[in-house]
Amino acid sequence: MRERSKQWQRKIRSNKWWVIGVIATPALIGIVWWLGLLSERRLQPDGSRLSHNESATLAHPHRETLISGMGAIVMVAGGVFLLLNFRKANRNTETADLSGAQISGADLINANLSGADLSGADLINADLINANLSGADLSGADLINADLSGADLINADLSGADLSGADLINANLSSAQLCGADLINANLSGADLINANLSGTDLINANLSGANLSGANLRYANLSGANLSSANLSGANLKYANLSGADLNCTLLSDANLSNANLSGALLFFVNSREVRNLEPLQLQAQRSPFLCNVALPSYSHQRKVNPNRDCDRIPQLLSDRYNISLEEAQGIVNEARQHRWD
Template sequence: MLKLKLLGLSMIAASVVLGSQALASVPASLSDRRLQPDGDRLSHNESATLAHPHRETLISCMGAIVMVAGGVFLLLNFRRANRNTKTADLSGAQLCGADLINANLSDADLSGADLSGADLINANLSGAEICGADLSGAEICGADLSGANLSGADLINANLSGANLSGANLRYANLSGVNLRYANLSGANLKYANLSDADLNCTLLSDANLSDANLSGALLFFVNSRQVQNLEPLQLQAQHKPFLCNVALPSYSHQPKVNPNRDCDRIPQLLSVRYNISLEEAQGIVNEARQHRWD
């Protein structure tokens, strides 16, 4: 990076110096020129120059302007490139309840930060370091968290509906009561994650690692989990079982005792309470979902 900075500055300096030299040389060359006696023969080029005495000045000035403008262009690009390479260091920052709607925090360091109750709707947090951060109760719906490191993060009751968490590291994260409706968890690492009472309605889980994840009381409604990794029958038969309705289970966990529609009669009541809709509307959602057949 230091070499790039020095190179950029040297190019800028060279452009400015060359432009200055060109401007300085114009008056001297013109002052030395004298009109020759009438008897002397002028060359074609000299005649043209004498016919347009200001042309050389104009050409030289234009060259100088181009050089200086080139230097300014390089300077602006250098500053822009330098600014884009910086990543925000917000580790341990106190951002409780902060308004970060549409904020660009990609690759930022937010490890250990307090973002509880923060508004991160549609924020760009792709590739960010958010391990151990407090995001409890935060509004993160529609945010881009692809490839982010959320290991050990506290996301209790956070709203992650429609968020992109593909490839994210959620190992040991606390996702209890979190809203993951329509969220993308493809390829996410959820090993040892706490997903108790989480809402996984229409969540994308292909290639997600659910090894030893706690799914007790979670709502698994209209979910294709056939490509999920390490989803064991024991996780679906815990004391406080997850609610299953129209779930495509992976072959290794789909045993006769695990019914993927075992809780469809209870789902309308759950949806009515969670989404504050009428029981009739919730029943209609369940009926429509059950018409779908997983390939």
């Protein structure tokens, strides 16, 4: 399998011949020119046997003809060589068609798969660390437990793909299509998901800590139990999203749309939600209501006198359980956070 993946890499990366052609062409021209000069020296008449006028008469026409001929050869040879390499480069930079390919466990570290068609491909456990998959079609692909950490997935189509358990740490998924994708237990910490389409995506227990989801479409997404601590959800669309049990510790929510979002059991700790759109009091007081501590609530959500610190006594235990820290350390974090006053 490793050999097959290497063969595909060679095929996809074979545009390196264009670079070789660019380097080799001047060398070829130099060699041809040098051979022309040697020929000129050999064919030059013996000046000791001819008068000055005879030498000039014989040598100059010959030199002009030789130089003209060699110049034509150089131009033709160089042009042909460049043309062949250009055509070869064009052939090899065309979109790679690997749709439906069986390449599970393949070693594709740093592979250039930009714009490739990998729709429906079997990439289970594939190693795609730092791979270039920008604009690639991975719709319906099977990427279970694949390692895509640091991968470039800008504008990639991952709709309907199975990325459960995949490692996408620090991956760039800005403007990517992930609607209907399966990202259960996926690690997306530090990932760039700006303006990504995650509508209807399954992100149960996914790690999105520190991820940038600003402007992302998370309508109807399932973020139950997801870790969104320190994530940036500014301007994100979370309408009808399921955030039950999600960790929203220190999450940025300015201008996010939380219309009809399910916040039951979510942890809202040290969060400024004053600029959140469509957060209603009922969402904060539903059965199994979210845990609130040091939360700056929108003015309209105070209609039923919601206490933004109502669960501060329960937060230390929650933090201790979620982050595997001592209860004393968790209590210290809560005490420090409560010293902050929202403007």
